[in-house]
Amino acid sequence: MSIFKKGKLLTFSISLLLFFSFLNFAGDLFPSKVDESKEIESLFNEAKADFYKGNLPSSYKNLMILKPYSNDEEYRNFMFFTLIGLGAYFDAVNFLKDNSSPEEKFLSNLLLKRDCLNLKPKFAIKENIYISKQIARKIRGITSDGESNFILDDKTCYKFDKGGKIVDSFQVMNGSEISINQKKEAVILSKDSLYIGKNKIYLPSEIEMPISFCPAPYDNYYILDGKGKVFLIDSSAKILEERQILIKNAIKIRTDFLFRIFILSKDGILYVYDASFNPLITISEKLKINDIGAITDFSVDYFGNPILLDKNNAIFIFNYSQNFLGKFYDEKFKVKSFFFDGGEFLMAVDKNGSIRKFQL
Amino acid sequence: MRRFLFLIFIIFSTALFCQIEIEEVGVISETLDKAMDLFKNYKFEKCYQEINPIVESFKKSEDQGKLQSSDEPLYKKSLELRGVSSFLLGKETEAKEDFAKIIKLDPNHNLEITSSTKITRFYDTIRDSLCGVLNISVEPEEANLVIDSKVFNHKMPIYLLEGLHIIKVELLGYDSFSKEIRISSSETLQESVKLKPNSRKVYFFIKPKGTKLIIDDKFSQSADVNSSEKIDWANFVSSYNLDPKDYYVVESLYLEAGNHKIKVTLPCFEEKVFTLPISLDLENNKPGYIKPISLSKETxxxxxxxxxxxxxxxxxxxxxxxxxxxxxxxxxxxxxxxxxxxxxxxxxxxxxxxxxxxxxxxxxLRPTVLYVGITSDQETLNYATGAFGSSLKENLQNISSFNIKNSEEQNPLLPDLFFTKGVEESEQRKMVKSLCQKYNCEGLLVARTFVQGENKIASLRLFVPDFDGFDETNSLLIDNSDPSFLINNFDKVKEEKKFVISVVQSEERGVILLCFDPSNRDLQKGDKILKVNGVSVSNESEFIKQLRGEKEKVTLTVERGLSSKDVDLKKSKIIKLFLSRDEGLRKRFLLDRQSVLSSESSEEKIVSEINLGISLIYLGDYKQALSSFEKVNLDEGNLFLSNSVKYFKVLCFVKEGNFEEAKKLLLEIASDKSNPYLGNTNEVLISPLVSDLYSRINERR
Structure with a gap:
């Protein structure tokens, strides 16, 4: 016996329209706000701060309160990713469905495809370029700003144009990882320093043997060192936070758009934390049943769906709910390193200097 | 003080002036009577002397432009008395002057105080030298003849002073006639005017007595005069073999040529509506008799x-x-x-x-609200007092949310009490309570018009006893006789929320169901909609297009996993969710309370109590709200609302400072994963709200 069946929903549904205001009321339970315009601004800042801290329920509540007042892209972005963080994927897609920009449409479509419908990736080849075999053999990492590609080998960072021609290069001793920041600068982690573009910043002595890095909230970086410590540093390499993690042999650290932290251990287990390092999930069992060899590198998309490269040069894609989505393996194109833009494109290099851009 | 003295002076002066005027008129009449007596006693010289100052006084007034039209009869009589006396005293020149004066004042004036042929002829000679004569025949005879704004009898010759005159002939039911004429002294002009009918007098013969006749949507008259009262009427009714005593006559106003909508109506009887073509009888303009109409009883x-x-x-x-x-x-x-x-x-x-x-x-059954009237600022005063005010009062009777009672309070400033800044809220509250009690109403409605920037605004405020503040509905005041915008805004029934269905187009998979009522097990999020009523839909716009068809029932063919199935839905129950803020809290409260009072089934009771609870929370009455939520007894079919009800209770507990109870309930909600959404739509997730509130309670403590 449902109240819907007897058509008695009317009056109740009308009151459901009050929900936003209702949540507003919830916000006033502990009255701390005085002026409405200031309140809106401060609530949004509060929501953002909660988001960056990984306190998504609180962020959600404040964003819901703001819903009648805000509909700009920034607000929509936060709400969208908050809903993703809360596991409400369909709601996130639904939220962005109307009144959204092409970028937002792209994001919601991607989410729908990868996290709601668990669709298989296509691995359609979009571009194929070639670089020097010598560089490819010593490759440590590849990244792209959309226009140019950056490749890091043991001594140098090369900048290639779309045709594979070297347009710039600079020396980087013992570089281990390369990534791109929001300003589209190549960021490289080396044994003792962080290169932001060509600008070398020495890491503090507390960080011994840095092995992996990734972006952190507010343009900062997380650095994982060889002793199982994660450092939060700003762009001048000042340590903001230091945290000992309890993962043995952590080898890679990554973040998604929600700033959830993904740490890969040497034995192939992926640990996921929220932005305040509260443990969320561990991905391991699902990985094992898919014949994955030892994982050498990984990346995550905007929504935290992992893409893994194993020692057999195969790429595996899962989603956050641990559904296996697809695999890429080609005898003639053994992936040595890859760059994933977080969305639809993946760039992979083989040892012969062939670079392929795939659409997933 | 000076003003006061000035006012006193003006009053006294006016009174004094009036007294002098009255005394003067009295003196003139007395003198005229005295002169008349002397005249009758052949004492013409004494008569002349007696009347002379009066005539001179009138002349002086005339020269100064002070002569009033009311003075004319006395002036004419004085002139006549002096003129005739002068004539009899041999002063012909003076007599001529006085007579000429009389004729100029009124060419058709005939001497009244003497019948002497000699004097009359002398008078007529003077008149002939100054006037011409107009002989005019007018048809129909009952028409009015107006010359230079004065009414004349057209059956007599009319003397007109030499010069230009305007004649006008008018009669109801005819086109009026007007003409300019120039007349010379001693001339006799002949004119003939036949008015052209522009409408026709029509008689209706209706049974039974008292039937109302409505012509062109305007009430004309009731059939109250028996048709046997006039022989023509009786003969006409009898010619249809009907008894004239059974029929009653409506002598309608003149009807113009063309078609007229005629409605004859009487309670308990059938209503007859017909079109009556009216043609004009230009020759004779005889009245039209309409075939007798008989209304039969209708129930x-x-x-x-x-x-x-x-x-x-x-x-x-x-x-x-x-x-x-x-x-x-x-x-x-x-x-x-x-x-x-x-x-x-x-x-x-x-x-x-x-x-x-x-x-x-x-x-x-609806709550009843008292309408106490409309007020305005200076700029929009006309709107409040004019057509807008009365139209608003009339149209408020038709609103769907409430019954409206009109206040019979005599105080015209009453509506101001609810808008004037500075009036204490407690004062308003007291008035709302007392008026609502007096008229046995649950709320009080008051209107106003005002100017805001360049716009004229009309506004309605709803007050509810025992709650501070008011609901306010505004609308632009566009047409001063059309309050529909304002009334619609106030009365607006929110879109019915039934099934919430939301889809999205996925490039690879077509139309995907995103959002749906979670209690419906036939459809689930992520289902791919293949067909609507058997028609394949591959994108969102095709899906929406198919839903727009006329069929009420919609069959969706959906694919889930490897299987597909048909799901039937009633289209009227599918809507797209649209959420907005609802400002009308007091209106909401009154309607919710009504729903609780009116609820007959347990399901209805549950829904109504929840709604009332929510309304009460908004109005700040947490105890009452809690008691509303306590009354909610969820049964098997409504269990999915249990977390929502608990959450609402938590809000009340927190507001009341009962944090222990709040935490206990929050933990209960957290442990129950059966319904993840607040309310019965899948729009608002409940668990983030719960965990957030829990941590905030902890932080606060």
Whole structure:
């Protein structure tokens, strides 16, 4: 016996329209706000701060309160990713469905495809370029700003144009990882320093043997060192936070758009934390049943769906709910390193200097 | 003080002046009488001397432009007396002058105080030298003749001073005639005017007595005069082999040529509506007699149902019984209805039963609200006092949310009390309470018009006893006789929320269901919609297009996993969710409270109590809200609301400072994963709200 069946929903549904205001009321339970315009601004800042801290329920509540007042892209972005963080994927897609920009449409479509419908990736080849075999053999990492590609080998960072021609290069001793920041600068982690573009910043002595890095909230970086410590540093390499993690042999650290932290251990287990390092999930069992060899590198998309490269040069894609989505393996194109833009494109290099851009 | 003295001076002066005037008129009349007596006694010299100062005084007034038209008769009489006296005293020149004066004042004046042929001829000679004569024949004879704004009898020759004159002939039902004429002294002008009819007098013969005649949607008259009263009427009715005593006459106003919508109506009798073509009889303009109309008795079976049932039914002031009610042979026509249940609300409205065998009146009892009138600022005063004010009052009667009672308070400043800045809220609250008690109403409605920037705004405020503040509805004041914008804004019934269905187009998979009522197990999020009513849909716009068809039932063919199935839905129950802020809290409260009072089934009771609880929270009455939520007894079918109800209770507990109880309930909600959404839509997730509130309580403590 449902109240819907007897058509008695009317009056109740009308009151459901009050929900936003209702949540507003919830916000006033502990009255701390005085002026409405200031309140809106401060609530949004509060929501953002909660988001960056990984306190998504609180962020959600404040964003819901703001819903009648805000509909700009920034607000929509936060709400969208908050809903993703809360596991409400369909709601996130639904939220962005109307009144959204092409970028937002792209994001919601991607989410729908990868996290709601668990669709298989296509691995359609979009571009194929070639670089020097010598560089490819010593490759440590590849990244792209959309226009140019950056490749890091043991001594140098090369900048290639779309045709594979070297347009710039600079020396980087013992570089281990390369990534791109929001300003589209190549960021490289080396044994003792962080290169932001060509600008070398020495890491503090507390960080011994840095092995992996990734972006952190507010343009900062997380650095994982060889002793199982994660450092939060700003762009001048000042340590903001230091945290000992309890993962043995952590080898890679990554973040998604929600700033959830993904740490890969040497034995192939992926640990996921929220932005305040509260443990969320561990991905391991699902990985094992898919014949994955030892994982050498990984990346995550905007929504935290992992893409893994194993020692057999195969790429595996899962989603956050641990559904296996697809695999890429080609005898003639053994992936040595890859760059994933977080969305639809993946760039992979083989040892012969062939670079392929795939659409997933 | 100076002003006061000035005012006193003005009053005294005016009084004094009036007294002098009255005394003067009295003196003139006395003198005239005295002079007349002397004249009658042949004492012409003394008469002349007596009347002379009066005439000179009038002349002086005339020269100064002070002569009033009311003075004219006395002036003419004085002149006549002096002129005739002068003539008899041999002063012909003076007599001529006085007579000429009389003729200039009134060319058609004839000497009254003497019948002497000699004097009359002398007078006529003077008149002939100054005037011409107009002989005019007018048809129809009853038409009015107006020359230079004065009414004349057209059957007599009319003297007109030499010069230009305007003649006008008028009669109701005819085109008026006007002409300029130039007349010379001693000239006789002949004129003939025949007016052209522009309408026709029409007589209706109707049975039974008292039937109302409505012409072109305007009430004309009732048929009250028996047709046997005039022989022409009786003969006409008899010519149809009908008894003139049975028929009553409506002598309608003149009807213009063309078609007219005629409606004859009487309660309990059939209504006849027809078009009457009117042609003009230009020759004779004879009145038109319309074939006798007989209305036969008309009744219907009137069924009255109410929600809740067992309500008293009062029609046209008489109690008929309790709902559900069936009244056989109920009179057709317009009736005012009141359906009420003690302490559970009422319905007031008008029904019109026509041309039906059965009339079903199905109503929901509504709260009654008192309308106390309209106020305005200086710039929009006309709107409040004019057509807008009266139209608003009239149209408020038709709103669907409430019954409206009009206040009979005599104080014209009463509406101001609810808008004037500086009036204490407690004062308003006191007034709202006392008026609502006096008129047995649940709320108070008051209107105003004002200027804001360049716009004129009309506004309605709703006050509810025991709650501070008011709901305010505004609308632009565009047409001063059209309050519909304002009323619609106030009365707006929110879109019914039934099934919430939302889809999205996925490039690879077509139309995907994103959002749906979670209690419906036939459809789930992520289902791919393949077909609507058998028609394949590959994108969102095709899906929406198919839903727009006329069929009420919609069959969705959906794919889930490897299987597909058909799901039937009623289209009227599918809507797209649209959420907005609802500002009308007091209106909401009144309607929710009404729903609780009216609820008959347990399901309805649950829904109503929850709604009322929410409304009460908004209005700040947490104890009452809590008691509303306590009354919610969820059964098997509604268990998915249990977390929502608990969450609402938590909010009340927190507001009341009962944090322990709040935490206990929050933990209960957190452990129950069966319904993840707040309310019955899948729009708002409940668990983030719960965990956030829990941590905030902890932080606060």
């Amino acid at each position: 219907a079976l009137l069924k009255v149902e109410s929600h809740p049932s067992n309500a008293k039914v009062e029609i046209d002031g008489s109690l008929y019984g309790m709902t559900p009610l069936e009244l056989k042979d109920f009179c057709s026509g317009e009736h005012s209805v009141r359906i009420y249940k003690e302490n559970q609300g009422e319905y007031r409205g008008k029904i019109e039963i026509r041309n039906v065998k059965e009339y079903l009146l199905k109503v929901k």
